[in-house]
Amino acid sequence: MNQQDLIAWSRRALADARSVVVLTGAGISAESGIPTFRGGMQALWKSFDPQTLATPEAFARDPATVTEWYDWRRLKCREALPNPGHVALAELERRVVSRGGSFTLLTQNVDRLHQRAGSSSVTELHGNIMHWRCAATHRSVDPPDGPIPEYPWPSPHHPKAFVRPSVVWFGEALPSDALEIAHRAALAADLFMSVGTSAVVFPAAQFIELAAQTGARTIELNLEPTPISSRVDASIRGLAGDILPRII
Ligand SMILES: NC(=O)c1ccc[n+]([C@@H]2O[C@H](COP(=O)([O-])OP(=O)(O)OC[C@H]3O[C@@H](n4cnc5c(N)ncnc54)[C@H](O)[C@@H]3O)[C@@H](O)[C@H]2O)c1
Known part of the structure; x- marks a missing residue:
């Protein structure tokens, strides 16, 4: 056909x-x-390896970069x-x-x-990138309208934890x-x-x-x-x- x-x-x-x-x-x-992850003209992670940013291990290793990356994407989705x-x-x-x-x-x-x-x-x-939560307690934390003021973002619910986006990372269920x-x-x-x-x-x-x-x-x-x-x-x-x- x-x-x-x-x-x-x-x-x-x-x-x-x-x-x-x-x-x-x-x-x-x-x-x-x-942008999409794969295929197409402007693959989102062309210059970054998804595996280095979208995993719990990456967040544990470099929470500042992972948070900044997701906050950039969150703002891009809000503007779209x-x-x-x-x-x-x-x-x-x-x-x-x-x-x-x-x-x-x-x-x-x-x-x-x-x-x-x-x-x-x-x-x-x-999941969805507009919703963020404490990585330790899973309690919701609302991101500001503009950029998150600090990368990584300390959790208000746990003294040692950071806030993360409620998206499913590679390796997560x-x-x-x-x-x-x-x-x-x-x-x-x-x-x-x-x-x-x-x-x-x-x-x-x-x-x-x-x-x-x-x-x-x-x-x-x-x-x-x-x-x-x-x-x-x-x-x-x-x-x-x-x-x-x-x-x-
Ligand atoms: N907009 C978003 O929320 C967003 C953006 C990028 C990646 N992701 C994440 O990507 C992962 C899943 O991968 P995926 O398979 O959804 O995406 P992918 O990036 O792997 O593939 C996108 C597919 O869309 C096709 N495509 C591109 N532009 C198109 C168009 N205009 N019309 C029709 N088809 C088009 C491409 O050929 C490709 O096969 C998920 O983890 C998802 O959360 C989400």
Whole structure:
């Protein structure tokens, strides 16, 4: 099928579906000016190794650099605006729910742009960068509107601890409640769509396989081929902000 046919097929599949699950990755926010980790032109960690910054070990070794890096990203996410891809998914949720169906949006993103676009059923698999907490007690600490005044940021709740972003670092477990929601939604889905994710970050990438095994129709939207491209019903190449409004 050519791109036009794939879009038409996806539009019909979405219109027929009663239980819709969408998984998004960094690609959907790229057009909002938030760089992705891998692939694409402005890979966020081109000059930094993600493993050296996004791990509990890095935070223990060099909390100042890790905090400054995340605070820079937090401010970048605050400045960004939702793009037509985020807006289209919020509209899809309204339509599916208004016809009595169920809709689940799973995101690997930490930027909160789905919520700002109007999506209400968002499950954050990797936490969110706007929420920070004491690394020792896990109690919330609200970051200021502007930059955090001190890197690292001493915790007000523990004399020896620093404050950290509530994101999931490499080597940390995903939140169990989010995993449970994702698992149940994937099993119940009759349509599963993956948007702007390189599909190499597990276990999130497994959900589309799970949905396919239980009979869901599957759609992938990405700029490039990924490990799941050959296994989905419709693999569409293009910009999320261009294609999603056309499908939805
Ligand atoms: N916006 C954010 O919150 C943000 C940004 C960067 C990284 N992350 C983190 O990245 C990790 C997961 O990796 P990932 O797979 O989501 O991202 P990734 O960086 O590994 O891959 C992004 C994918 O999006 C595709 N892509 C880029 N621009 C696109 C566009 N305009 N339309 C469609 N597809 C596009 C790329 O081809 C690539 O496959 C998570 O830990 C997540 O928390 C989040």
